[in-house]
Amino acid sequence: MKLIVEEPSGISRHNWPVTRGMPFKMGKLHTADCLELINNSGQRIPVQTKILSYWPDRSIKWLQSFFQVDLPAQSVDTYTLINNDKPTLLNHDNPIKIVENNRLYEIDTGCIVVNIDLRSGFRVFDQVKRGDRTIVSENGCWGFNIIDSQGIHYSSTLGQVSHFIWEETGPLRAVLFVSGDHRSQEGTRLFTYEARLTFYAGLNWCELEYTFINDHDDDHIALKQVSFSLSPNFSENTTGLVGAFQQKFESDQPFLIHADEPASSSFFTGTKIYDFDGTLFEFDQPGEMLRRVAHGWMDISDKTHGVMICVKNLTLMAPKAISYDTKKIDVQLWPSRSSLLNLPQGMARTHRMMVLFHNETGSNAEVNKFATSYEIDLCPSIAFENDPINLFGPVFDYRPKKFPEINIRLRDQFNYFISSSLGMGFFNYGDSDQDLVGQRAGYQSNNEYDLPLSLALQFLRTGEQEYFDALHATAFHMMDIDFVHHSSGNPLEIGGVRIHGINHIQHNCEGMPGFTVATSHMWTEGLLAYYLLTGHPTALARAKSIGNCLLRMIEAGWAIPPYKVAWHGVRDSAWPIIAFAGLYEVTGEHCWMDAVIKLADIIVDTQHDDGSWDMQIGWYKATKVPLQTGIGMNGLCRAHAITGDERYLNSAVAAGKKLKESTFPEGNFLYIDAPGYRWNYTSTVVLESLGYLWKHTGDLTYLELALRNVQACLNTKQVNGTGLAYSWRYLLRYLFWAEEAQFLKDEV
Known part of the structure; x- marks a missing residue:
């Protein structure tokens, strides 16, 4: 495993601290005692390590390495972590x-x-x-x-x-x-x-x-x-x-x-x-x-x-x-x-x-x-070389020569977000406005759809420091401002993350008196990604608190039918599945797996024979709802990925068939089939699950179904934080599978 370290400030560094979490394949590394670090000159560098996550066979999944470097101004060095298969002892001249x-x-x-x-x-x-x-x-x-x-x-x-x-x-x-x-x-x-x-x-x-x-x-x-x-x-x-x-x-x-x-x-x-x-x-x-x-x-x-x-x-x-x-x-x-x-x-x-x-x-x-x-700190990047990138699923590899237009557009979207949308100041730094009108005018997004995760995926792909800096800002906003550290009015919401709102709070959110949180608007993967990349203990602690908040809310009747918020439907069950799946993948704790199975079973049991789930709009029962269906499919695919239960894959396939019917004659998705909501709908929420279904069925029509939405996503230049989170977390998965299928073209 190699780390690339660039000096970005124009100032020579001496003995400067560097740290990064690194992933390993299952079965490849069983102890950190045999590791040594070597720079480009062949010099052995003292390294301190901490295990962050294990595979089910107890081999090391993620390992944090800490070391100190001498780096001339504006130079780049590569540090290689080598497994010697025997204990390595290299003392520092001045240990603490x-x-x-x-x-x-x-x-x-x-x-x-x-x-x-x-x-x-x-x-x-x-x-x-x-x-x-x-x-x-x-x-x-x-x-x-x-x-x-x-x-x-x-x-x-x-x-x-x-x-x-x-x-x-x-x-x-x-x-x-x-x-x-x-x-x-x-x-x-x-x-x-x-x-x-x-x-x-x-x-x-x-x-x-x-x-x-x-x-x-x-x-x-x-x-x-x-x-x-x-x-x-x-x-x-x-x-x-x-x-x-x-x-x-x-x-x-x-x-x-x-x-x-x-x-x-x-x-x-x-x-x-x-x-x-x-x-x-x-x-x-x-x-x-x-x-x-x-x-x-x-x-x-x-x-x-x-x-x-x-x-x-x-x-x-x-x-x-x-x-x-x-x-x-x-x-x-x-x-x-x-x-x-x-x-x-x-x-x-x-x-x-x-x-x-x-x-x-x-x-x-x-x-x-x-x-x-x-x-302007040192920000090491991981050289994956020929190994695929995987963080809660596969990630589209960074190949700027093969896919220049796609990568240019992604960077353009990020540049717009940083220059025009990233919030500034004591409360807002690390968040963005939703830029909505009507009842949601003036809302801050509270990093909804898990912006830290999207930024972590892009940083892993490219190694560019700007993405990591934004990840750090958004992760701490989620841990500080969005996170409910205390609630005298509703203890149930302690440890959760607030839904989007004015000044970062939506009182009586989604029409529920006394609540500022909802099971459909809480995420853990971005904080877990930050933990895996940095080893910061608070990120893991906050992610587990979010998981525990979700468990308490489920016990209180949230995330299970009949849903507390009628127009939410299956997404109230699916988003927590994704949160729990991330926690299980990082910690291996079975309480999170049990929660995944409980909710995935509910989704399977409440699915209609045609693959749909109900969404109530007044008296109207909508069944063609790509947003809800896509999130439901994502939850089922994540449940299948960590359990191997074929019922979840079959349910996602049935939903995928229904999704193919949820379009206008021209082929683009409709928003909801209820009157008054039959709008054109270009959404990336369906992309991840459609790629997953192609991988497990070989049916290329799943990738084709998503193509119009992929093009619409890449053609959008001005995106706020919600838009960036909403698109990248799904798009970077879909692009991986589309390239694997030899279906991907460098077109925007």
Whole structure:
């Protein structure tokens, strides 16, 4: 298995961390102890691994590898993972060391020594030393802080640590997970948090991930500020430093940078620089690239040591601010100078930061290069070579020379989505508007149809970093904003994902009082794909929570006839099948397989002899409904793929025959056969199952039936997030089978 790593920023990397999940065929790899990593020069590279998923025979299905690279600016290197069939031992020069004493931890990366005290509250850093110099002392870090609309301060330092675990312990990388709450001086509690600290062998920086979660029972909580502060142990006069690329701004007087509005590109825009009186610093240089705007980082240093903090995607998730007051850096994830943050019940938001400790001035330490390198991270791609790509099913291989027009159109669609549809700002980054009118005007999509999955499929095909960056943004939006972390009104929906709606919430969704979730609008595969590619534990945890929410809703009568929402029909059963199938494929846990079988049996038992299922439109029972039929077929095909039960395949074949009748005389699908809904319908939802039926029957008419919809999909240039998710998750499967059948032509 080979990984290709490109340096994309124009800055040489030394000992820079790289990680990627990689798939293996069943029976090929049974242990990770025999693996070694070799670069293009034949040099053996220390590698740390974690098993993410197993095949049914307990061989390794997905494996995360972590290693560190030296990579010249704008260069590319290939790293090959080799199975030696015998244990491999390759030590790092400076492995991470962790010492524990009654919930007091000392982490030594070989470059910095960090002390963390988890006996009561969570300061984040209780002490940080670089060599003999203590850069941060006990009172130098105040943890995570929240100020509510009444001006009351809450802090993780004053709160309780409810849980912590070392998710990884080296030798190359160590990850500490901590959860707890924020409390005031009087002991009043507000919001829980989840935090991760990631340390790297031989490096003088760590990564901090912080999620604050509104678990309060009020509908909304208004906040004035959310922040993280660090006050280094400096006795001499200090200097603050910010910048953008090579340009820097330094001052020994207090100043701050502030992103008032979200920016669509961090290359051409940045934060503005103000003094503490609110006066904007003006510069004479004209032009976007020459203005001394600052990107999302700030450094504070004396003559010999310093600390730099860089907030990932700061301008994309605005408003944000970072201030320097000669004593400390204050990172405001929601700035006090903005209007109040009204955070709905059950929502959360995650931020990631680099915290770098250096032993010279910020300019001499070239902290601007570290910040840019962190913002433009290394993104390894998997070289599949002659092996087919498979992620919850086969994926159309990337052959730009053979199919240039198809691949150009897919990239055009993505470019339009990024430039015109991807949401920006604190709530919207990682989502998109639905661009609808009438009752759904102003709706955000909440990544419906599983946009993270579609982006993961395209990233696996191409290896292009832009797709992965969008996958990361959409996955975290789903885990933070769309995910129901808390619900005082309806505990049944806790752990689910909200259906599309205004400001990401549709109250009484689909006409059901008290619900913001529906079984027809919850997905797991995108989060599972993100987990398999990154190893991020939260993605797996959230996906399993969605699965458990679906199980509870099924027990309460959802997803089974008679359906709670009359016009949904079979899709209410089929979408959960797909969610459960993904969970079973990744975890192997039989509760998910049992749920697949239960719902697939219901779909088979409620199917009419002509292959249709009912959909109620008023008094009218519609039976020609390509949308519902297509989703039902997809669920049956997924059930057949993981169980091998021929009843599910036969049911899908019967539905496929009915689908052939669900057209106008010209051959294009109709939307619904009920009067008033007999519209032309070009949908990709049918593509995956039609390709699957061709594969298992050899009947080419299934591929031919889909051709008009394939062409319509590829001819659509302007697509929002819903459109991208809706088309790619099915299209990239269909194209695989169409090429295998030698049916595919490079035509759009």
